[in-house]
Amino acid sequence: RKKLPKPSQVGSRQKQGSENLINENSDIEDLLKEEEDYKDENNCTTETSGALKWKEDLSRKAAEAFLRQQQTTPNLRKLIYGTVTEDNEEEDGESGEELGGLFRVNQPDRECKHKADSLDCSRFPVEAPHDWDLEEVMNSIRDCFVTGKWEDDK
Amino acid sequence: MxxxxxxxxxxxxxxxxxxxVLSTLSGRPVKIRKIRARDDNPGLRDFEASFIRLLDKITNGSRIEINQTGTTLYYQPGLLSGGFVEHDCSVLRSIGYYLESLLCLAPFMKHPLKVVLRGVTNDQVDPSVDVLKATALPLLKQFGIDGESFELKIIRRGMPPGGGGEVMFSCPVRKVLKPVQLTDPGKIKRIRGCRYSVRVSPQMANRIVDSARSLLNKFIPDIYIYTDHMKGVNSGKSPGFGLSLVAETTNGTFLSAELASNPQGQGTAVLPEDLGRxxxxxxxxxxxxxxCVDSTNQSLALLLMTLGQQDVSKVxxxxxxxxxxxxxxxxxxxFQIxxxxxxxxxxxELKGGDKVLMTCVGTGFSNLSKTLK
Incomplete structure (x- = not known):
């Protein structure tokens, strides 16, 4: 949560979502303006500069949070529900070139066929196993156990 | 209909x-084409045919059509009737393959299901009956499926390739399921396990324990691994051994892992110590x-959430x-969900990798065929 994204990641994100960012920024600025006006009316005497600084930070934070949201959540949803229809519609071998006007060369999409006819199993094998002899890897799950650190409210 | x-x-x-399974529950017919159409040996395999036969036994009025080569299957579901069923499963897949689907269907039968399955109880591909007993049954209990008759009993153990195992599964029926809010897995309070060996020296199972324990003891002291050495007619037709481990949390979540030795005549011999580690x-x-749910049971949890009352479920x-x-x-x-x-x-937080929170509103599915008493 508190971790700031690495500079390289931020760069790529901004490139990807630059359009979104512009829209979002203008929206945020509009919102900010309204808020500023409101604040100004209320307390002109207190340190306005400090408040503004805090707000600048807020807009950046909001933009980042928005981008992060864009990157993770809808992608997972799109990954799951986005390509549903393709599986059913896809027809094989129609685009294959003909040999001597009689035989048709089938060039099946290997990956897709492989998936359609692969093993029906609910097990989820580990793709990249961790090295559980390393102290830092072991520490990554330390708090899953009752012997680990407990949250304050428990 | x-x-x-x-x-x-x-x-x-x-x-x-x-x-x-989803076709049976939703009542929508399904057609599956091109089953291994490009394979040298096209069509449905024995274990799939056995699965379809099992489905035919627990339903009433299903229509199943398979073409001559077995590459196309049409299934029009009937009503789930249940009752007492015996089935010889194919030894190509373990009983877990069949049981996983029965776990999805059993709560929605007309008569409570009591089924005896014969075949391979533990293999390297599917979740074994030990793991399903330790993880899937507590999960079903969270959804309000519980009672005296709710049990999974391992009568005989059978390893591949010969099989010869036997399990008994019985499940009560429910009209509606409870919505669940499983958002906090809690903390792991103990680890339980089961090491089994059939038609090999019981010493093999004993050798598994120490290496497994030495790694897990770095996290938690409360570890107990039961020994299950079946003899004679209860030990099936092939030799083998294996281990299943289950971590139980304070909030009733069960996470599992398992390994079995290579089937006789396939691959190299596995050292029990390596298997344990x-x-x-x-x-x-x-x-x-x-x-909050073991990775093999994710789909079971999501199905039961979908079929819950019209209320929000989270997991x-x-x-x-x-x-x-x-x-x-x-x-x-x-189900359009x-x-x-x-x-x-x-x-x-030191709590492992990223998690996913799944939320849905149940379809308000109710078991209309359940007999009133």
């Missing part, structure tokens, strides 16, 4: 079980993935398995 629901069409033999590592991986899962992702797509096409999927980054 008065109105014919529209038939759904799929290609390929993968995900056959979930398609047929690797199984412990797999359990740690599962704990790293985390969530926190680890990363979604490919099987679960396909299951979510199928839930959408059979789409889940809200939120990624929960792990942050700075």
């Amino acid at each position: 008065a109105t014919q629901a529209q038939c759904l069409s799929y290609a390929g033999c993968n995900f056959l079980r979930q398609r047929l 690797n199984c412990a590592r797999l359990l740690l991986e599962e704990i790293y993935r985390g969530g 926190l899962l680890g990363p979604l398995s490919p099987y679960t992702i396909e299951f979510l797509r199928h839930l959408k096409s059979f 789409m889940f809200k999927i939120e990624t929960k980054p792990c942050g700075e």
Whole structure:
């Protein structure tokens, strides 16, 4: 949560979502303006500069949070529900070139066929196993156990 | 049925079980084409045919049509009738393959299901009966499926390739399911396990324990691994041994891992010590993935959420398995249910990898065929 994204990641994100960012920024600025006006009316005497600084930070934070949201959540949803229809519609071998006007060369999409006819199993094998002899890897799950650190409210 | 629901069409033999299960529950006929159409040996395999026969035994009025080469299957579901059923499963897949689907269907029968399955109890491919007993049954209990008759008993153990195992599964029926809010897995309070050996020296099972324990003891002291050495007629037809481990949390979540020795005559012999250590590592991986449901039972939890009352259900899962992702797509096409999927980054807590929070509103499915007493 508190971790700031690495500079390289931020760069790529901004490139990807630059359009979104512009829209979002203008929206945020509009919102900010309204808020500023409101604040100004209320307390002109207190340190306005400090408040503004805090707000600048807020807009950046909001933009980042928005981008992060864009990157993770809808992608997972799109990954799951986005390509549903393709599986059913896809027809094989129609685009294959003909040999001597009689035989048709089938060039099946290997990956897709492989998936359609692969093993029906609910097990989820580990793709990249961790090295559980390393102290830092072991520490990554330390708090899953009752012997680990407990949250304050428990 | 008065109105014919529209038939759904799929290609390929993968995900056959979930398609047929969802078809049965939703009453929509399903057509599966191109089953291993390009294979040297095309069509349905023995274990799939055995699965379809089992489905035919527990339902009443199903129509099943298979073409001559076995590459196309049409299934029009009947009513789930249940009752007492005996079935000889194919030894190509373990009983877990069949049991996983029965777990999905059993609560919605007309008569409580009591089924005796014979075949392979533990293999390297499917979840074994030990793991399903330790993880899937407590999960069903969370949804209000409970009672004296709810049990899974291992009568005989059978390893591949010979099989010869036997289990008894009985499940009560429910009219409606409870919605669940499984958002906090709690903390792991103990680890239990079961080491089994059949037709080999019981010493093999004893050798498994120490290596598994030495790794897990670095996290928690409360570890107990039961020994299950079956003899004579109860030990099936092939030799083998294995280990299953289950981590139980304070909030009633069960995470599991298991390993079995190579089947007789296939691959090299596995050292029990290595098997124990690797199984412990797999359990740690599962704990790293985390969530309130074991990775093999993700789809079962999502199904029971979908079939719940019209109320919001939430469940926190680890990363979604490919099987679960396909299951979510199928839930959408059979029940028009789409889940809200939120990624929960792990942050700075030492609780493993990123989690996914799944939220949905149940379809208000109720078991209309359940007899009133």
